[in-house]
Amino acid sequence: MRGGPVPAPLHRVYMDDWMAALAAHFRAMRRRYPNDRLMILFDIDGTILDMRYMVCHTLKAYDTAHGTHFFDHLQPEAIDVHEDHVPRLLAELEIRPADQQAILDWYLENRWTRDAVLRSHQPYEGVFDVIRWFQIQPNCAVGLNTGRPESIRAETLDSLNRLGAPHRVRFRDELLHMNPDGWQHNVQDAKVAGVLAFQQQGYRIFAVIDNEPENLAAISALNAAREFLLLHANTIFESKRSLLPPGALSGDRYDLTELISPRSLPREVDLVWHGINDDANLRQFLASDIVWGECDIHRDARSGELVLHHDELAEASAEDADEWLRLDDLLNRLARAGKSVKLDLKAGPELIEPVLALVDRHGFSDDRLWFNAYIPLMGEAGFRRLAEAHPGAVLQAPIDFLEPLVVSVPDKTHDLLQTFCSWGLNRFSIDWRCRQRGPFFDRMEAWGLEVNLYGVTDLHSFLQAILLLPRSVTADFNFPKWHHYGRGSGQRGVYYEYELRRP
Ligand SMILES: [Mg+2]
Numbered sequence: 378m379r380g381g382p383v384p385a386p387l388h389r390v391y392m393d394d395w396m397a398a399l400a401a402h403f404r405a406m407r408r409r410y411p412n413d414r415l416m417i418l419f420d421i422d423g424t425i426l427d428m429r430y431m432v433c434h435t436l437k438a439y440d441t442a443h444g445t446h447f448f449d450h451l452q453p454e455a456i457d458v459h460e461d462h463v464p465r466l467l468a469e470l471e472i473r474p475a476d477q478q479a480i481l482d483w484y485l486e487n488r489w490t491r492d493a494v495l496r497s498h499q500p501y502e503g504v505f506d507v508i509r510w511f512q513i514q515p516n517c518a519v520g521l522n523t524g525r526p527e528s529i530r531a532e533t534l535d536s537l538n539r540l541g542a543p544h545r546v547r548f549r550d551e552l553l554h555m556n557p558d559g560w561q562h563n564v565q566d567a568k569v570a571g572v573l574a575f576q577q578q579g580y581r582i583f584a585v586i587d588n589e590p591e592n593l594a595a596i597s598a599l600n601a602a603r604e605f606l607l608l609h610a611n612t613i614f615e616s617k618r619s620l621l622p623p624g625a626l627s628g629d630r631y632d633l634t635e636l637i638s639p640r641s642l643p644r645e646v647d648l649v650w651h652g653i654n655d656d657a658n659l660r661q662f663l664a665s666d667i668v669w670g671e672c673d674i675h676r677d678a679r680s681g682e683l684v685l686h687h688d689e690l691a692e693a694s695a696e697d698a699d700e701w702l703r704l705d706d707l708l709n710r711l712a713r714a715g716k717s718v719k720l721d722l723k724a725g726p727e728l729i730e731p732v733l734a735l736v737d738r739h740g741f742s743d744d745r746l747w748f749n750a751y752i753p754l755m756g757e758a759g760f761r762r763l764a765e766a767h768p769g770a771v772l773q774a775p776i777d778f779l780e781p782l783v784v785s786v787p788d789k790t791h792d793l794l795q796t797f798c799s800w801g802l803n804r805f806s807i808d809w810r811c812r813q814r815g816p817f818f819d820r821m822e823a824w825g826l827e828v829n830l831y832g833v834t835d836l837h838s839f840l841q842a843i844l845l846l847p848r849s850v851t852a853d854f855n856f857p858k859w860h861h862y863g864r865g866s867g868q869r870g871v872y873y874e875y876e877l878r879r880p
Contacts, residue, residue, distance in 0.1 A: 395608055395628030396507070396635035399584055402606040403514075404641075406583040414518060416580035417511050418572065421523040421533070423588035424610040425508075426498050428460040429453040434497030435488045436463075439480055447472055447480065453499075459615045460488070494532040498540065501612070503631030505544040509844045510636060512546060513643065518580060521553045522571035524564035524592075530555055543815040545845055565595035572599055588612045590620035597622035633840040639859050647849035649719055649747075651831070652866020654685040655702055661854070661862050663714050669747065670711060671719035671851055673866060674704055674728055683731055687866040704732070708739040717745035719771070719851070725754035726762075733766050743769030749806065750774060757800050764801025773804040773829055780811050783820050791824055798826075804849070808832035809842040818845050 399417075406415060422428055433453040440448050447470070458466045463484055467477045487493060511519050525533055530553065537548050554571035556564060572582060581604070587593050588610040597607055600622075607625040621627070642648075649669040650662040662670045677684045683704040684690075690698075711718050718741060722728045736746060748763050752774045755763075764772055774797065782790045794805070809830040811817060821828050827848035833839045836856040843850055854863035855873045865873045 394630075394632065394635040395626040396630075396632050398626055399606060399608065400636050400638065400641070403511075403583060406581070406604065410581055412516070413581040414516055414579055415514075416518045416520050416575055416582045417584040418520045418522045418575065418582055418586070419508065420568075420587035420589070420592065420610070421521060421525065421537070422460070423612050423614060424586055425500055425504050425537070427453070427501050428613065429456040430499040431488060431493065431497045432456055432458075432460050432463060432466070435484050435493055436480070438487065438493070439483050442483070447476070457613065459613050461615060489529060491529075491532045494529065494536050495539070498536050500540050501610075501631060503633060505541050505546045506633050506841055506844055507631045507636060508541070509544050509546045510633070513844065513846060518552060519548075520571075520575050520580065520582075521548060522568055522575075522585070522587075523554070524556050524561075524567055526559045527555045527557055528559070543812075545815055545818060564589075565592055568592045569595050569599065572596055584608060586610055588614045589616045590614065590618055590625075591616035593625050594620045594622050597625070633844075634836050634858055637840050637843075642843060643846065646843055646847060649829075649849055649851040650863060651833075651851045651853050652687055652864075652868070653707065654687055654867055655700070655864065658864035658866075659702065659707065659710065661864060663710070663716070665854065665861060667854065667861075669717045669719050669849075671721060671747075671749075672704070672707055673721045673723050674732060675723055676728060676731070677701065683728070683735065687868045688870075705735055708735055708741070712739040712741065717741075717747070719747035719749060722748065722750040722755065725750070726756065726759040729759055729762055733763075736767075743767045747771035747773065747804075752776075752797070760797075760800040760802055768801075771804050772802050773806050774802055775806040775808075775831075777808050777811060780807075780813050780817060783817050784813055787820055790820075794824065794826060803827060804829050806831055806851075807847075809838065809845070809850075814845065818847070 403415070419425055430453045433451055433456060436448040436451060440446060456466060464477065464481055467480060472480065508519050511517055523533070533555070534548055534550060534553060541547060554574055556562065556567035558567065568587070572585070575582060583604060584606040585593065585596050586608040590609060593607045593609060596605070600607070603624070607622055609621055609625050609627040611627040611629040647669060648667050649671050650665065650667045651671050653659045653662045653670040653672050672685045673687045674683055675686050675690045676682070677690060677698060679698065684701040685704060685707060686701055708718065720732060722732060746767050747770060750759065755774070760772060779790050779793070804827045805821065806829040807814070807817065809832050818828065829849040829851060830842040830845065830847045831851040833842050833850060833852040836858055839850065839852045839856065853865045853873065854861040855865065857875055862875055863873065865871065
């Protein structure tokens, strides 16, 4: 072999976490190849999918089919063998040898049926978030490189797309490379062929994730330029760990908070600091680079003034009332700081005129204004008045009550939303935890309607909300990892507290 200079790696791998290293490597590759189509390649079984669920499902299906009770107490989490090593599991469960063979035969025959694939497969936590992150990066694709045979292509795509739907993850047929040689044959050759095939299609591969060390070893032979980051999903695997090629990084958590940094957030999603209802939270917001701050407005019956408070005022004591921040003061400070304001009109139409008067007095232009109100409280006339006063502002209402209807009666839901739009509403707010969020989002996007997400409880859920690519996300910014110390809106009297850790 001819000697020669070995290209330096794009960055020194100093991070402990494989997701942080992946993010750094992706940035470096993007800088080096600004116009190339980049690709990350994922293995499926044991990397995206937790095969213990398949094993458990298939064994329980044996019991159901045969009226036996071998696996009544089996849980996926208790399985510690590879899906091809089920005899060991059967022995551990102390099943009689005569029964073991019958169970194994049945297992091998039934584990990859279409029904089993569609019903039993479950992803590792966080893996679809990571996939979605790369799917939404400009000029970047996620390829699948699996040892599964071509014969189960359709069910492979169906099951992954079903599991990915809540995350808005979709896999395309042409980005799936399978084993042309059938089950268990020449898997490493198929993996190498997959890498070459995607390269021939013009993709520049920057990372490969697989749970089998021997697959990574085979692929590393193609990595002379050291451009792929080799990532080992440290789950359950068959081949020896010692086969892992030099430079491969192992990890067992798909942690979004390691993958996504503040600077890499998509710019098209507006961020809103939730509940700046008191001085402390206001100070944190003003010190941040977040543009929008949201406050909850009530009228204090005692003084007649507009004050900020999350919950109903009736629940507060007179001492509490002395502490309330006045909307007038808040707007004054936001105007001076050049911030934009989201005004949540908690009480309904009687707040409209006094709020509009204060907003005008402090000189907020439409592009720095956002009104939110509940549809039953504000009503058509209220929304029309706000829209007429500030036609360029964001005018929003929560629409969680439509969630069950979006999927079942989409046309009627669309009619209703169009009615709301005719009142001047131009953004719709949804609790990001809603169960139908994938399909809900797809519909809203298809209808050209803007969505705000709320109900975000921490950095991890904030990032998951961002991944859905709504128009905006409203969050507490209780993100110490990012040095944001939001106090929260004070809903039900609850605030976040932080501890000082001394080195
Ligand atoms: Mg695998």
